[in-house]
Amino acid sequence: MALILDTNALSAAADREPTALKVVAGAERLAVPVIVLGEYRLGIAQSRHRKDYENWLREWIAAVRVLDVDERTTHHYATIGLELKGMGKPIPTNDLWIAALCRQHSLSLLSRDRHFDLVAGLRRIDW
Numbered sequence: 001m002a003l004i005l006d007t008n009a010l011s012a013a014a015d016r017e018p019t020a021l022k023v024v025a026g027a028e029r030l031a032v033p034v035i036v037l038g039e040y041r042l043g044i045a046q047s048r049h050r051k052d053y054e055n056w057l058r059e060w061i062a063a064v065r066v067l068d069v070d071e072r073t074t075h076h077y078a079t080i081g082l083e084l085k086g087m088g089k090p091i092p093t094n095d096l097w098i099a100a101l102c103r104q105h106s107l108s109l110l111s112r113d114r115h116f117d118l119v120a121g122l123r124r125i126d127w
Contacts, residue, residue: 002029003125004067004102006095006111007039012127014056019127023110031065031107035097067101076100080119091115 003024005013010032012020024030037057044053077100084090091099092115099119102109108123109116116124 001027002031002107003027003110004031004033004098004105004107005036005064006098006109006113006116007036007043008112009110009127010036010040011043013060014053017127020110023125023127029065030063031067031105032061033067033098033101034069035094035101037061037066039094067105069097069101073097073100073104076103083120084118087118089115089118091118 005024009020009024013024040057044050044057047053077096080099080103081090081096084096090096095113095115098109099116099122101107102122103119108125110125110127112126114124116122
């Protein structure tokens with residue numbers, strides 16, 4: 001199974017959370033959206049353990065695929081945004097981009113955020 005990691009999953013992997021690491025280790029391929037990298041780097045910048053997390057991230061990025069937003073992503077973004085708005089259940093903007101990338105690449109999402117369950121066709125995996 002191929003997985004996209006949400007920011008909370010990336011943080012759990014960096015903190016060596018055993019259950020999250022087991023799911024990550026079982027994945028055939030891993031990807032991280034550029035949006036997640038931005039959120040994670042913001043967290044690193046505020047951390048007392050900045051150097052440790054920066055070193056971990058540098059090594060980790062070399063081993064995964066980084067997903068960029070492109071023109072096709074914007075179509076998924078708009079479609080999902082309208083679907084959720086119609087349900088009266090909007091999600092945070094960054095998470096809407098992450099959901100769009102999941103749909104675009106037909107990948108499951110490793111995340112603890114339950115609001116992703118509202119996105120049609122998105123398979124969220126918790127740990």
